[in-house]
Amino acid sequence: MLRVGLDESKAGVKIAGRNINNLKYADYTTLMAESEEELRSLLTKVKEESAKAGLQLNIKTTKIMATRLIDNWQIEGENVEVVTDFIFLGVKITADADSSQEMRRCLLLGRKAMTNLDKIVKSRDNTLTTKVHIVETMVFPVVTYGCKSWTIKKAEQRNTDAFELESWRKILRVPWTTRRSNQSILQDFPPTTEFRLGS
Known part of the structure; x- marks a missing residue:
């Protein structure tokens, strides 16, 4: 029409x-x-x-x-x-084309999704592989929705990497206060875990 x-x-x-x-x-x-x-x-x-x-x-x-x-x-x-901005098809569009606001919003939504799954990802009844699959299918897509249009700066890249490691630490029940390197955290996951927020 x-x-x-x-x-x-x-x-x-x-x-x-x-x-x-x-x-x-x-x-x-x-x-x-x-x-x-x-x-x-x-x-x-x-x-x-x-x-x-x-x-x-x-x-x-x-x-x-x-x-x-x-x-x-x-x-x-x-x-x-x-x-100066509006949400269109679930993505925040801004007049200055700055992606940082949208990325912060998506990370907040991802944290909320992760919190909603607390019982599942912290449960000792579920295997590590099951927990990884749940996070990769129910949390990471929330964070990366609309990411093809983002202009990512180093600070935002660090924030997404930090969110990913925060998610893996939650699954392993390893708090930030534990003196474990990020590399050692990543090594605890099955070799099939290939999903990277930053990639």
Whole structure:
């Protein structure tokens, strides 16, 4: 439905020689433009095409994010919220493209997932291999979700490595106060353990 108005538009961002002005997933649509005028034009087209199909654009859930400051943004007399970041498909997108906030958020979610699995990973009834598989399938994907878009600095790399070792120490019941090197911790795991957060 929206394809008709958007694909014909010259507004958008040039990527690899192609003009891209929208990304769609389920009921989400992201519009991209190089200027406020282009964005206003795209948003108006979406609103018009939606109206033809008997749908309304919900301005209350519509957000604008720009790489430069915008004070007030309106479309046909309605105010549109201007934000510096937002969550899209579970990933935090920021205007400055800094991944550190998103990485911190994912590490917090990973710690919460690990805490929720405390009884399982600390249980003496489960084998080490089972615990490793549980952490690799239920915790690490939470931490690495959306990581393909991250720009990782050395500090963030150290944080992800620390989280991984923290998880392995929890499985082995080895507190930080125990004088054991990280290398000795990694050696206690089966040779099949290949999942590395930093890789």
